[in-house]
Amino acid sequence: MSATYEAVRNRAALFDFSSESRFFVSGEEAVDAVNAMIACDLEATSELKALNTVVLDDSGAILAIVWVLKAEDGVWVLCDAERSELLGKRLIEFALAHNAKVDDLSETTQCLALIGPDALKIAMAVAGDDVIGIPYLGFENNEQTDALLCRLGYTGEFEFRFIIPVEKAIGLRSLLIEAGAEYGLETGDPSELPLLMLEMRSLSQREHIPEGFGPIQAGIHWMVDFRKENYPGRDAVHDQKTNPGRKAVMLLMDVEPSIAEDKGVYIEQQEVGRCVYSAFSPTMGKTIALAYVDAELAWVGIIFDVAGVDALAVSAPLFITKTVAAVQ
């Protein structure tokens, strides 16, 4: 078990997400501009709340998974670094069609994230006791740290992201490390996140979603508001509901992860799907894999053949995290 995995599931780890992209859209029609681009409804979202949604192309394929934060003075849009150029262009296109302006703040801000069951205590020690009042998907301008403090997350654990001007980031990092010492805070390795995410059935676009696939195939329906009328890819997404082709399923296997990597998924020697990701889950004590399988067979309880080994389709999230257990 890696130090990052162990820390995230039992204590806390400090990640540097500064390489991810951070755009800020301002102006009278900032909300309209962003809303026209995404698959969820930003109009219906309260201020100081975040949405986890998708930007689609006209065929319904996912261009980017984004966090959208509706602030009082504009809208933050966060995405993976590799989607930055594409998302930036899209944002400018939609801003030009509205009375809005886009600033890329990826170079002038940094993003530090505390993740783990003890992340709340460490965040409170640094950013004040009021942090406890930030709801999931909420955020605030935190006066104590001068950061935009967001409670987001994909791992089933507490996750607090601090978006902070570059010149203040080193100071904040020191404070977090100092406060985290008594909780055994580790430096987080971002390459461990896809496993931590998949255990909770959150998906990393880079690791878990093949190019050209849409939200229905990936099983991330909650990133779409099906009642929303107008956004790129809307009609295609509604068509995919009845005819998704292949759908994502989580598989559990008793073999080394490398055995399942990029392997076909079979029933009676007929290929019915393909594995796109596999890793050893220390909590489950087994290899977990994500496969895209013919929709009529993408059901829990089916035992597939992957590389000559049984691969059982299972339900997710795979387990209750310490954070969730403590809250319950």
Next chain:
Amino acid sequence: MAGMTMNEAQSRVAQRREITERLKEKIIGRLMLQLEPDEIAEDSPLFGSGLGLDSVDALEIVVTVESEFGVSITDEDMQAFRSINTVVDFIEAKLEEQRAQEEEQV
């Protein structure tokens, strides 16, 4: 050869689909969700970023599962209420338990 046969797989799908679709329809009706059954991914978290339900909704789902599927739910069982799929796992396990008990009595 590993895995199921196609016939076994299809039979398993039919059994799982029946419970899953029934559960989705009942939850949508009970909670008056503005969703169609095929707009809910079976692995969508019920709470938080998924369906965004709250603790009151959780109790409604418990009542729905108890009345619709004839199973009883204890506080410890609430751990199963993470997604549609984990609730269906729970229902299947309970129904299997009941079937085994009935067979024992016969």
